[in-house]
Amino acid sequence: MDVQLTAAHWVYLAGIFVILVTMALRKNIVVPAVVATFLTALVFSGSIVTGLSSIFNASLVAAKELFNIFLIIAMVTAMLGALRQLGADRLMVAPFRRVMRAGTSSFLVLAAVTYVISLFFWPTPAVPLVGAVLIPVAIRAGLSPLSVGMVIAICGQGMALSSDYIIKVAPGISASAAGVDPDAVADKALVLSLIVGGTALLITYFSQKRTWRTPSPDLLTEWEAEADSGVGEPTSAPDPSGPSGSASTGPVRPQELGQPPALGVAAGTATAVLAPHRDDASTFEVPQSENERRGTAKAFAMLVPLAYLAFIVYLMLGKFTDVVPPLKGGEAAAIVGGIASLVLFAAAASSDKGGFLETTSDHLVDGLVFAFKAMGCVLPIAGFFFIGNPDFAAPILGLSSDAAGPAILFDLVTAVQAHLPQNAFVTSFGILLIGLIAGLDGSGFSGLPLTGALSGALGPAVDVDPATLAAIGQMGNIWSGGGVIIAWSSLIAVAGFARVPVLDLARKCFLPVMAGLVLSTVFAVLVF
Template sequence: MLVELTALHWIYVVFIFLIIGFMVMKRDTTIVCIVGIFLIAITATGSLSHAVSSIFNSFGYAITELLSTILVISIIVAMSHTLTTTGINDVMISPFRRLIRNPTMAYWTIGILMMVISWFFWPSPAVALLGAVLLPVAVRAGLPALGVAMAMNLFGHGIALSGDFVIQAAPKLTSDAAGIPIQDVINASIPLVIVMGVVTTVAAYFFLRRDMKRGVLQIEASEIVPGTAAEESGQPNLLSLAQKRFFALLVPVLFIADVAAMSILNLTGGDATALIGGTSILILVLISLTSFKNKGLEKTTSFLIEGFQFGFKVFGPVIPIAAFFYLGDAGFMKIIGEFLPKASHGIVNDLGLGLASLVPLSKEVGAVTLTVVGAITGLDGSGFSGISLAGSVAALFAVAIGKGAATLTALGQIAAIWVGGGTLIPWALIPAAAICNVDPFELARRNLVPVVIGLVVTTIVAMFLI
């Protein structure tokens, strides 16, 4: 039985298009989301005070839903600062320097290392952990700094972040918006992430080698190669070499143990996040106390503050837009109350059922639409602020098609993060561009064709998986 679409449904649709439009124009969507929440609340309740309160309540609901994700990312960034400051990351990476003998090995070694480290530390901290140490080695092996930046971008901000299998921040946002279990999104994203990653990185390597052979891309004498992270911090002797080696071995062993525990104990979602977060806190405390001794208590707090500043800076733009899209599903009842029509299945499900009765949508149309919507949401350069929209649109299309919610959600997530998470939008490329001393606009231009090729192939593959 189809529920009759009301003013609430149409307001929700109008604001979805407004949010997409503002993203295309590269404008902030926070005020648009706030106005949308207010209009939906006042239309549903007829009460000005209730509508005003709903704005605050929606933010509180969104923060509550995202808090574990914000916390774990903040803690991991804090821990990564201790590794960089003490020089432990230099020792962790040093064995891989022997593999970097030529440009080909430099590209793939740095890329794969960046992907693995980004799964546990997230890409932005991983750039600092990896780039400062291996950039000089890669340049000496014949890979231009631009090629190093491409490898770090495509494997870290692309492959690792779009799947986000360990920290699970991205699938948490999209699965909540789509109203499906987080594990369903992760499972559906695995083949798509593999296809997108392989196609994009191979295409990027092909174009990179072609331009190097033609002489279009060369190592410039003016390329500045930074020293190690510990040297730049001005504190290279906080730990002895033996202590650095101990911690360089302990950190990956603990995280590998976490992954094993997740598999054996079947830990997913919040439980997996809590395990990673708790391990990171223990590592942070242990290294801080060992390195700074008397000042260890204060330095631990200092590192945590830096991590929390980073976490809330990244998720600040996400909270308002997530608050709006939570209204499309179960969040409506908790934020505004029982003001939907009795036969309603939630705003998004109602719209999907209505769309299915009007337009005979196909899985091909759904896949192309989710890729386009995901790419558009990434235009703000965050990669995360709009993926709730991708989840909501995926739920809408899945209801209309009758299947494929997880695959469509994963596809929208991948498109959003590849475009906005740090591979195409110049202002999102700044961390990698800065550490490699290259122009972020040139880096974005280099990434464009491989990423577009990857999105096209991945969208076609998704059509067969729906």
């Protein structure tokens, strides 16, 4: 595993260090990422032209890889905008209020539902499902948007995906590279994932509980108004007139502007003011068609959960029976987006029969604007980490399509493992660290072949079961790159539905997750 490090490797490593320091200082990392991309490409190729073009190519490659996340955020946001115009959004979540009445019950229900759906079907369809149905209920019950995002990320992208116990793609990759039984890796990964997730959830519960508020319908309105006032707008210079498009530390909150929450504002849309909420019914004249409108709203409030429930049943039938074919790849996410689009069309036609075509288009555009306004800055950041992955480096560096790109990030990780002392604890934490670093590209499973191979090679030397080391490396790689503590990953989707800045969400998740990873690694060495 001897690796020859070049100047490009050291420049890339310096870029990672600068980005991590910048994140620790709570500053925006777009500029360091772009500069690091330029310098890495320049040093690797020796061409100023390649260096300059890599800035554009990196964001373009990242956009191609992440656009499915942007698109599903846009579709579901557009659907919710149309449902809100009907007043169906509040009716839809009403049944959950019987259980999710306060912060603690909402926290537990949100965690359990997210984990179960993600465990069986991966987090890709789970996040839109939870985002469309349960997030508004949790917000109304008093949970802060940041708490909601943390719970979903920890239980879905973290706890469920890191074990991947049902679908078993991740354990299969790790075991194949380590030369061990996939079931042995899966069993140990399940236990470790529960330790990491349980620790992270416990820390999140006690650290975030002070931010929870008394349940109230007004919390939903306030949450919607915050999103409409500008996702990612700097709190140091709030502007009541709307988003400024500048870099962010968090969304502007109405109470920070000295104003009461605006009622009847559509979340994430530019469509001025929609139908007033029923809570404010005494302040406007009730239209003659109000009974008909309420009936339509009730119909859609039942239709949307039933549609997604039918989707879950279909997934289960495909998974456990031969009645229907199982879904593959990104088909599950595509179906979620398709359902959202059809519901959007039907809701828009019901609320605005004459201008149905224009209203539908407006909602779709507003959804796309919201998705890019909230998550657009992630693209150049992801582009920098993609340049270290051989699967993406070639198009970023302008190499021919049949040329292999440099494995800059993996080379750095491989070089580190050669200097690990022959000790069970040191080796285990070294594998964990390598998994964390390999996950910095935000692509999820990309580092599993590396951590698996290292586990198979190092396990016998330190008298540790290679399956245990492979499970530890799997924890580091997926909790990092799977979308919990890395902002340029599928954490984008979680932040989009919770409507919080993705960098803030990543920072908040970092300490709880790292505490869980350390505890789980110690447990693995002592018990397994």
